[in-house]
Amino acid sequence: MDTLVSGFFDSASVTTSMPFLFYSKSSSVRCRGAKSVLECPLTDPTFSRKLDDLFNREKAQGVDNPIVVGAIPFDLAQPCHLMVPQWFTFQSAPPFDMSQFNDTGFKHRVRAHQFVPNHDVFIQCVEQALTRFDDTDLKKVVLSRLLELELDKDVDLTRLMGNVMAQNPNAYHFNIPVKGGVMIGASPELLIRKKDERVYSNPLAGSAKRQDDQALDGAAADALWQSKKDQYEHRLVVDSIRSAISGYVSDLRIPEEPSLVNTPTMWHLSTQIEGCVKESATNTFDLIKAIHPTPAMGGTPTQHAKQAIDEIEPHDRHFFSGLVGWADSKGNGEWAIAIRCAEVNGAFVRLFAGAGVVPDSNPENEWIETGNKMRTMLNAFGIKRDAL
Ligand SMILES: C=C(O[C@H]1C=CC=C(C(=O)O)[C@@H]1O)C(=O)O
Secondary structure: OOOOOOOEEOHHHOOOOOOEEEEOOOOEEEEEEEEEEEOOEOOOOOHHHHHHHHHHHHHHOOOOOOEEEEEEOOOOOOEOEEEEEEEEEEEOOOOOOHHHHOOOOOOOOEEEEEEEOOHHHHHHHHHHHHHHHHHOOOOEEEEEEEEEEEEOOOOOHHHHHHHHHHHOOOOEEEEEEEOOEEEEEEEOOEEEEEEOOEEEEEOEEEEEEOOOOHHHHHHHHHHHHHOHHHHHHHHHHHHHHHHHHOOOEEEEEOOOOOEEEEOOOEEEEEOOEEEEEOOOOOOHHHHHHHHOOOOOOOEEOHHHHHHHHHHHOOOOOOOOOOEEEEEEOOOOEEEEEOOOEEEEEOOEEEEEEEEEEOOOOOHHHHHHHHHHHHHHHHHHHOOOHHHO
């Protein structure tokens, strides 16, 4: 085990035996072990120096282009959890059809469950947000809720990850050991990818539930596309990213209109953003600090929405709606948003879902939408609809 310099804690104190996995269509990383762990807020003025120290120590040991992997919290003022892996490899996406590995025998019974906040309090939270639109500059705020579960047995993380991947073949898949357990999920949303000078982001906002019947499913997608409320909710996200990123990125390509994308459980409005860094020294952490949280996770204006979330939400999101991914010493990296995921610790599981609240929002619909978003992970656990 390496000796750790100030600002890092002993990696023996975290779950270092668990693998770190981050699979995307463009860069899949598998890691084992943690030589050292950086726990420092991204907003801390010493963050960049500490990161450079880590990379330099690795280079001194002969690693040509070292990486860090891990999770960054929703609130950038809270410490991130970044590890220098003992062993890592980049690999291409599996060439086979993942869906054939759906493990229908993987099932869990729910012993106890609790919504945090519960239904009535969540409705009050949304109503409280709605009152703030009248007399302030607040335009959108994303409110979230947790579902805490006690299952009938310890979760087999390998089988869970297999199901997450098989059921959501187009998502960003991740298995990330953190202090409270392991974060496992299938996120549909990319905050930032940087490859050499190219930068990509793919915000999603505006949602509708998928339907089993094909005609109804098409109608749900059409209704989402036509929805003024959802188009507005989405536009706020794109406008905010455009203005936040433009200091760092030129040649920005942003389609005039969003497109429709789907996961197995949800339809979303989506925009593919692309550009080129102005300065070659810009790294993914600079870009994260510039654009996170986007109004897809926070709201508009950013600081006002952050404050509203702090005041209204009764729970700490911690890594939920933060970021998961990797970065290398050359400034490249890929960071997905930590949604449609679970934090698992033995038989105890926490799920998260948020929804954008705008003046036209209906509190009950936001409760239903957040419940629908949780189905991604409930399905992966093999938990039946009527279990809750
Ligand atoms: C915050 C979540 O979803 C975001 C991503 C897509 C659509 C969203 C929406 O319509 O509100 C959310 O911004 C979540 O899944 O927990």
